[in-house]
Amino acid sequence: MDRRDAVKSVAIMMGGVLTASTMSVMLNSCNTSMKEGxxxxxxxxxxxxVNRMTDVIIPKTDTPGAVDAGVPAFIIMMMQECYPDKDQQQFHAGLAAFDKLCKGRYKGNFLKLSPDKQETAVADLDKMVLGKNSLPDKNLAFYRHLKELTLLGFFTSEPGATETLRYVQIPGRYDGCVPYKKGEKAWAT
Known part of the structure; x- marks a missing residue:
């Protein structure tokens, strides 16, 4: 299986949580004509x-969180090596805009806020960008990429797949109709 097929399979496995723009970036990153470096x-x-926001999105509980799975490093790598310069600039501008929003609304830089205020700030940002009554603010649109990459990085990591989801290394035969019992983990394989 080549990388392109693997990426498509991961997207299908994740139930389509990736937007077209993230999927496009991932498939285009397979293009050898893109600049190196x-x-x-x-x-x-x-x-x-990025570290704290991913920790708020998928915190550590009785299972590993995003930070435990190395998601912040994954996001930085994806941004630097796969996204075009324009998207990278928008992501960095978005982080700055979010920090400015925190200064105005919560009276401090995001990293200097208490953990509770950081969680509130990220929850409010989620509602602003992804909620039903979301506001089209291009500076805060970076959050959509951050959340998508957080989910992708976490659920394709070893801790995310093996400790959060149900995982069988060699699943055996395919059974398309598996009964679900309330409270069970979803399958990674």
Missing amino acids: KGIDFTDDEKGM
């Missing part, structure tokens, strides 16, 4: 924001 570097504060 790293994209726009993340500052320490930007890395900290």
